[in-house]
Amino acid sequence: MKVPHLKLGTKIAILSFILVLLSVVLAGVVIVNRISSKMEQEIGHRAMAISRTVAQLQEVQENLNKQEGSKWIQPLAERIRIATGVEYIVIFNMERMRYSHPYLDRIGTVFNDGDEGPSLERKEYLSQAVGVMGPSIRAFVPVLTDEGTRQVGVVAVGILVPTIRDIVGTLRIQLYSSLLVGLALGIIGSFYLARNIKKNMFSLEPNEIARILEERVAIFQAMDEGVVALDIENRITVINDKAYRIAGINRKVLGVRLDDLEVLCVLADLLEANGSSETTELLLNQTWVLINFLKVKVNDQIVGHVITIKDKTEVRKMAEELTGVKTFIEALRVQNHESLNKLHTISGLIQLNKAQEAMDYVYKVTEEQQEVTRFLSHKVKHPSVAGLLLGKYNRGKELKVDVFFEQDSCLGELPETLDANSLTIILGNLLENAMEAVVGKALCEVHCRIKQEETELILSIEDTGGGITPENQAKIFQWGFSTKGTGNRGIGLPLVKQTIERLGGTLDLESGSWGTRFGVKIPLNYSPKF
Structure with missing residues (x-):
């Protein structure tokens, strides 16, 4: 049989109800036991007081050992028994011979219930026993004569003890009322507690909470x-x-x-x-x-x-990849824009019937572009670096900035320790910063020199801008610092510095009113740190 799946609120309500029920029942049992113990104590005191009173009666002391003493003692004991409401009063002498008993046929018989021994030794005490009339508490008091110097018998007064059933029957209305009130409060409290707990748990079940926790842990681990x-x-x-x-x-x-x-x-x-x-x-x-x-x-x-x-290291790899892609995309965009401008110029000259001027312009543009392309393809053997430089040259054309590549520049095959992405990061950022620094100046020139020697690679980027103030020279390599406003700024130069340091190179900065020059030296036999 399949056990039905209970909601958390139902489980809490059932558990709380069971706990309240057990608490009420346990409290009832404790109360009944306390009442029973208290009643036994009071019954014992009452039996002892009656026994002492009977033992002090002169008629009992004088007739206890007489042959027909029961004729005097029995009526007296019965009157006291009926008056006090006890179950029995038994008086016997030192030979345990009964002189009184509620049942007349037991008068003259021997008292031999087993708990009377200490009373024959002048001791008074209480005893619990099951007699012919049921369970009772009996008080044994010795009967003393001659001013208490001689014992002639014993008085035993017995009072029946009410059973648990009798006590519950007597208090059933109070007990049942308390039980019902407790259970009602327990049910109301259980549902309120369950509802409050469920609310604090955002009305989620434990399996839902466990699933969310597992998903959260999985997300953290997958990051x-x-x-x-x-x-x-x-x-x-x-x-x-x-x-x-x-x-x-x-x-x-x-x-x-x-x-x-x-x-x-x-x-x-x-x-x-x-x-x-x-x-x-x-x-x-x-x-x-x-x-x-x-x-x-x-x-x-x-x-x-x-x-x-x-x-x-991982951030750097991603930045290098993104920077390289961005550089080539920018180069293609600039080249496309520049080509459109040239086509528009040629189209305008033709429409103005100036064919010769159009031919001269085409020759000039083609010759200039081919000259730069021939220089880069001949001097720079790595295609990605050559493409970057050509893109920056076209970018300068668009910004009205003259970009010059020094004639002694040369870049051969790169060693395995120096990857092209690192060079594109360094050259791309330095050239872009240099062009932005000269835009709008009277002299807009950027000079680039790439010199590969036997043991090191030398890079030099110089512009004719306004220079960098001494206070900013110490800050330009900090992440997020920029003199060009807010936004996605303050990343290029820190990335350049980190790349150079990773390659074991050095970066020198010279700046003044004439402009700014960045000098970079990178060893060709250095193992990069990752």
Whole structure:
């Protein structure tokens, strides 16, 4: 038989109801037992008081050992029994011979119930026993004469003890009422509790919560960057496999404070120092990484932080790829735009019936373009670098900037340690910055020199712009800093510097009112750092 699947609210309601029911029943049992114990105590006191009173009667003391003493003792004991409402009063002498009993046929017989022994030794006490009339509490009191110096018998007074059923029968109205009220309150409270818990859980079932948690963990693990989530006390609550690999952590660290980990304690210092979302470059576990700190807010209250860790090598590879693609796309766009302008010029001259001027213009443009193309194809052997330089030359034409390639420039086959993407990043960004620096100036020139020697590659980019102020020379290589306004700026020169450093090269900057020159030297036998 298939067990039906119950919702969380139903399970909580049933469990709460069962707990309330058990609590009410247990409380009832405890109350009945306490009442029974209290009644037994009161019955014992009452039986002991009656026994002491009977033992003090002169008629009992004088007639106890007489042969026909029962004629005097039995009527007296019965009158007291009926008056006090006890079940029986039994008086016997030292030979255990009964002188009184509710049943007349037992008078003159021996009292031998087994619990009367201590009373024959002048001791008074209470005893519980099951007699002929049922379970009872009996009080045994010795009968003393001659001013208490001689014992002549014992008085035993028995009072029946009410059973649990008798007590429940007596209190059934109160007990049943309490039970019903308790169960009603329990049912109402159970459904309210279940509803409140379900509300706090966003009306989700446990299996739904488990599925969401599994999906969240899977998403964290699938991310291509390290993620470390912290609570308000900087304890790690979530960390994905990528963060484990980058930091080189080989043990579970959930619940551990960030500053208690030797590898990640530097992150705790950075978080305490600023806690901002700015990108920070850091050497972590012998790997250069980019760190971001993000605040986690719930209801406008900061409840923790999230740290993202990106491997700088992977970021660099992506930037190189994107930069190369962008460069060639820009070159094609500029060439297309320049070609359209030339075609429009030729078309206009023909429409004006100036065929000779059109021919001269075609010859001039073709000769100029072919001259640059021949120079680059002859001097620069790598096609992607030559394409970049040709694209920047056409880009300069569009911006009304004269781009000159020094005649002694040359670039042969590149060694395996120096990839073309790195060169396109360096040359592309430096040439673009140089052209932007001279736009609108009286003299708009950019000079480019590429010289490959036996042991090193020398690059020189010089412009005739207004130069860079000394205070900005120290800032232009910082991420996000730019003198050209906000937006997608402040990336090119930092990327150039990082690429040069990765290749083991040097970057020199000279600037003044005459313009700016960037000098780059890259060794050809250096193994790049990744």
